[in-house]
Amino acid sequence: MGKKFHFVCQDCDHEIDNFDEWFGNGQQCPSCGGKHIRTVYHTDKSRLAELVRGGQRLESMWHYFDFLPLNKAENIISDGEGVSPMRRWKFLEDYARDRYGKILEVYVNRNDYSPATGTFKDKGGSLAASVLKEHGIKSYVVASTGNTANAFAQYLAKAGISASVFVPQDSLRENFVHIGALGQKVYVVKGDYAYAKKLAADYAKKHNILISTGNLDPLRLEAKKTTAFEMKRQLGRMPDVYIQAISGGTSPLALEKAFDDFKDTGILGKMPRMIFIQGDRCDPQVQAWNKAKASGFPDGWENDYPVIENPITLVPTLATGNPVLYPLLAKLVKKTGGEYFSVKEEMAVDMARLVAYEVAVKIGPASAVGLLGFFEALKHNAIQDGEMVFINIGEGVRRAVTFVEEVSYTTEQITDLDDTERFDRKKYRSFVWKPFENY
Numbered sequence: 266m267g268k269k270f271h272f273v274c275q276d277c278d279h280e281i282d283n284f285d286e287w288f289g290n291g292q293q294c295p296s297c298g299g300k301h302i303r304t305v306y307h308t309d310k311s312r313l314a315e316l317v318r319g320g321q322r323l324e325s326m327w328h329y330f331d332f333l334p335l336n337k338a339e340n341i342i343s344d345g346e347g348v349s350p351m352r353r354w355k356f357l358e359d360y361a362r363d364r365y366g367k368i369l370e371v372y373v374n375r376n377d378y379s380p381a382t383g384t385f386k387d388k389g390g391s392l393a394a395s396v397l398k399e400h401g402i403k404s405y406v407v408a409s410t411g412n413t414a415n416a417f418a419q420y421l422a423k424a425g426i427s428a429s430v431f432v433p434q435d436s437l438r439e440n441f442v443h444i445g446a447l448g449q450k451v452y453v454v455k456g457d458y459a460y461a462k463k464l465a466a467d468y469a470k471k472h473n474i475l476i477s478t479g480n481l482d483p484l485r486l487e488a489k490k491t492t493a494f495e496m497k498r499q500l501g502r503m504p505d506v507y508i509q510a511i512s513g514g515t516s517p518l519a520l521e522k523a524f525d526d527f528k529d530t531g532i533l534g535k536m537p538r539m540i541f542i543q544g545d546r547c548d549p550q551v552q553a554w555n556k557a558k559a560s561g562f563p564d565g566w567e568n569d570y571p572v573i574e575n576p577i578t579l580v581p582t583l584a585t586g587n588p589v590l591y592p593l594l595a596k597l598v599k600k601t602g603g604e605y606f607s608v609k610e611e612m613a614v615d616m617a618r619l620v621a622y623e624v625a626v627k628i629g630p631a632s633a634v635g636l637l638g639f640f641e642a643l644k645h646n647a648i649q650d651g652e653m654v655f656i657n658i659g660e661g662v663r664r665a666v667t668f669v670e671e672v673s674y675t676t677e678q679i680t681d682l683d684d685t686e687r688f689d690r691k692k693y694r695s696f697v698w699k700p701f702e703n704y
């Protein structure tokens with residue numbers, strides 16, 4: 266069997282043979298010490314056309330095995346990740362039509378369906394566990410605001426690999442107790458996400474354990490790039506607009522990788538306009554973008570961004586105060602003609618109520634931020650009549666019990682029947698739409 270893939274250092278073009286060399290060298294380029302490598306496949310690219318053909322029923326992202334960096338299928342650790350349905354949400358289309366006179370097709374990626382942990386981080390967890398298993402690695406370290414931590418902890422547990430997880434202290438409690446329940450190790454760090462990342466790196470060094478290298482780690486990027494394949498497979502064509510709540514930026518950079526890999530084949534088509542959303546209490550990327558835009562994108566604009574230390578936010582899952590990948594993300598937004606918007610975190614509960622009322626889907630706070638972004642994008646005329654819009658919501662509410670408690674609004678304590686009245690859910694319609702009347 267020929268070799269399936271190799272890596273190329275993005276700083277010096279040095280070729281790295283395989284994961285053994287990459288891991289053995291401390292996940293740094295042996296030639297220049299660079300940490301950003303690109304996975305290059307030897308598989309015939311035209312094969313993707315067959316894989317993304319519509320009408321197939323897939324079990325997991327491992328349908329795309331030929332374009333994932335694992336050598337032997339027997340090492341796959343999977344739990345049905347990466348094939349979450351993309352559903353058309355008519356109430357969002359009706360809103361765009363009634364309020365702005367725009368006829369849209371709006372699809373939402375239901376990552377809350379992902380069997381393992383109910384987030385789009387399951388893909389990375391599955392690939393990481395599979396590759397680590399293939400290379401006989403028994404211990405791993407990861408820092409995360411919560412969802413990646415959960416996905417990695419769970420898949421690594423399935424592979425019998427020890428996971429040491431570092432989460433910042435403001436992470437949702439329900440998010441990290443699940444990791445502890447699996448018998449993986451959780452360190453709740455007194456400090457922000459940036460500090461949790463630092464302690465995780467120090468711990469990995471001290472104990473000589475491999476650590477997830479962050480948003481550009483091939484174990485995350487290569488898994489998440491399959492979302493581009495799924496868009497093509499499920500929707501038949503690429504949407505015009507892609508909307509997502511952004512934190513570190515793995516998902517969009519992974520999509521960019523997929524489009525770059527297959528650009529000469531024409532299989533995936535044109536990359537959508539990227540619209541990135543941040544919560545208003547931790548939105549360094551939006552601030553940087555607005556500043557650059559206002560000053561006409563002067564030379565080096567992409568390197569000018571603020572760092573928010575110890576952000577205090579209602580959506581800690583998204584709170585990357587030091588967005589080190591902003592230079593790459595902002596260039597991607599510019600290249601695709603996209604935008605950055607900030608939304609009110611206080612409205613996450615309103616958004617979750619509206620969605621639960623209209624489509625009976627319970628979304629988590631980070632997903633609510635992404636969906637608020639759709640309203641914001643419409644308000645700023647960033648979506649045009651006739652376009653197909655794709656909203657990548659990252660999570661359900663499986664571990665956000667406190668959030669659901671806030672979203673819930675119909676509970677009444679009663680003593681006898683006189684306290685009740687015949688229930689008609691229609692009476693709540695104006696209540697759930699009220700916060701959006703003057704959006």
Ligand SMILES: Cc1ncc(COP(=O)(O)O)c(C=O)c1O
Pocket residue numbers: 384386410412413480510511512513514515516517582583631632658659660
């Ligand atoms: C639910 C959810 N949405 C969005 C994001 C942002 O992901 P990224 O910026 O890495 O693409 C995260 C990451 O923590 C998340 O958990």
Ligand SMILES: [Zn+2]
Pocket residue numbers: 274275276277278279294295296297298299
């Ligand atoms: Zn190099």
